[in-house]
Amino acid sequence: SQTIHQWPATLVQPVGSPLSLECTVEGTSNPNLYWYRQAAGRGLQLLFYSVGIGQISSEVPQNLSASRPQDRQFILSSKKLLLSDSGFYLCAWSGKTLAGAYNEQFFGPGTRLTVL
């Protein structure tokens, strides 16, 4: 069966510090991968998605970046965190679309980031 892992589960970082959040998927190959952020009391916002190794699409301009160095690994990074980067970061994966089919997204447990 497929599983998705995220770490760390919680993180407290000072403003201006770097960030690296990791997401890995097991039990599937060539997935689509997604990074979402949920600010306190807000809905989920798609940040990045990837359809393959080295292929990253950004949805929202910001000081965050994403990378996909391996097929089942997705990394969210920042060189300098802002207070507004605080939130709940969720990684998700889905299978590739088959003609006429929908592949649901499966979400990881999330990382709760607090920037002070």
Place this chain on the structure above:
Amino acid sequence: DAKTTQPPSMDCAEGRAANLPCNHSTISGNEYVYWYRQIHSQGPQYIIHGLKNNETNEMASLIITEDRKSSTLILPHATLRDTAVYYCIVRGIQGAQKLVFGQGTRLTINP
């Protein structure tokens, strides 16, 4: 992707059917209706999706109006564990399947 409108909150008694409405008046012919829910402090969970026919699975039923401008998610026998934020999302099936989450409906199941 078409925009959706949902009530911000709803209450339902445990054991009763919870009916969550969603308006999507600008939906186009090739767009599906998807429902996810998010229990507090967890990632969203897929519930069900449909195009124009009513759908049912082990979690819920989805009723889509004939003109497809609105739909209703039905949880037939709500339990306390169904308390969550429910998101109605409309989009096509092509591309990377990006999901755009709105504010959703906060459903509270009361004992």
